[in-house]
Amino acid sequence: MPSVSCPNQAFILAIAAWSTETDMAKSPGSHSLTFRSNPKTHLTAELRNHLEPILDQLRRSSKVNIPPVEALQRLKRAHRAEVRPDFDRIHPTWWLRALREEPPSVRAIIARHGPPQVRAALSPESDPLPNEARKHQAIPEEILNWVLALWAERLVGDLPEREDDPFAIAALTRFDDRSIFRLFRLTGLVKLALAGSRGKELRHVRLRSVDLDRIDGFLRFFVPLAPGMQATARRDIQAVVDRLEGRTTSNQRLALVGLSTFGRQLSCCEPYRVRWALQHLPYPIAKRIRNQMPRKPLSGHAIMKVESLVLSAAWHRLNQEGRLIPRRGAIGRAPS
Numbered sequence: 001m002p003s004v005s006c007p008n009q010a011f012i013l014a015i016a017a018w019s020t021e022t023d024m025a026k027s028p029g030s031h032s033l034t035f036r037s038n039p040k041t042h043l044t045a046e047l048r049n050h051l052e053p054i055l056d057q058l059r060r061s062s063k064v065n066i067p068p069v070e071a072l073q074r075l076k077r078a079h080r081a082e083v084r085p086d087f088d089r090i091h092p093t094w095w096l097r098a099l100r101e102e103p104p105s106v107r108a109i110i111a112r113h114g115p116p117q118v119r120a121a122l123s124p125e126s127d128p129l130p131n132e133a134r135k136h137q138a139i140p141e142e143i144l145n146w147v148l149a150l151w152a153e154r155l156v157g158d159l160p161e162r163e164d165d166p167f168a169i170a171a172l173t174r175f176d177d178r179s180i181f182r183l184f185r186l187t188g189l190v191k192l193a194l195a196g197s198r199g200k201e202l203r204h205v206r207l208r209s210v211d212l213d214r215i216d217g218f219l220r221f222f223v224p225l226a227p228g229m230q231a232t233a234r235r236d237i238q239a240v241v242d243r244l245e246g247r248t249t250s251n252q253r254l255a256l257v258g259l260s261t262f263g264r265q266l267s268c269c270e271p272y273r274v275r276w277a278l279q280h281l282p283y284p285i286a287k288r289i290r291n292q293m294p295r296k297p298l299s300g301h302a303i304m305k306v307e308s309l310v311l312s313a314a315w316h317r318l319n320q321e322g323r324l325i326p327r328r329g330a331i332g333r334a335p336s
Helices: 006-018 045-060 068-083 092-100 104-113 116-121 141-150 167-173 177-195 209-222 226-243 250-266 271-278 283-292 302-320
Strands: none
Touching: 006 045, 006 068, 092 104, 092 116, 092 283, 104 116, 104 141, 167 177, 167 250, 167 271, 167 302, 177 209, 177 226, 177 250, 177 302, 209 302, 226 250, 226 302, 250 271, 250 283, 250 302, 271 283
16 A cells, blocks of 8 residues: 555555445545445544545555455454564563563563563563562462563564555664664765765764765765755754764764664654664664654655655665665565
């Protein structure tokens, strides 16, 4: 489906799955929501007005006429993905944060009976417990089941890939940790190229010969757009310079500049999907990206087109160099 929020996708799939016939695809010029089962009679006027333009968008994309069996399978896949988080996709720092507010007795249960990925990450150093809580005690089965079901309620699950994932979501969820950092860094390098400074404004950044070659390539790509992008790039670089804390390496400085691109792009994405994507990162990095997200989404703003081009340029350059490694079970392809 085109870019449609999760609740709206689920609602439209449910209509397709549990109605015997739909005229959504048969009347391209119509705003009708009539079906043989006639769910329109159960919709409020506000909901109908909200859904009608979405249905128009789906009609134009020719993706509305989904067979009931396929629609039901899609709903089942989405439900399985969302009902429980995939612990292979969640950075251990998020598990520790999820357990931080829990009493020692609950943390001890998770350390002994939780998912294997979580048990392997917990240790006396990462999650110190009182000696009393570490003693093995018999736990009633009902209590054990409740604890195992509820302790991860702060974590979210979702489908590994969606057709409408933007570059920022795909970048954070389809590659291993090193590749994600490379994307942060190279996105910052694109900004450095657009600023026209070759590192002069981002002090103490040492650029390697390969970086200078990359900058030349980026400038050739952005020649028609560079004048309008220069001011934004320089502001992002100056913002990093102004708030640098302690000692940071050249790579870290460039990566911090790149985070601004990710923050702006994620501000236009569905909040649930953003939280799911950020769980792939160490929590401190995810927090930095959240701090870069504008309070009001910039959807439709000219700067969003710029940021999409910036991240796309970094992605394709690293892909050409063979330096983007898909995470286990992911394909690692670019969004269409």
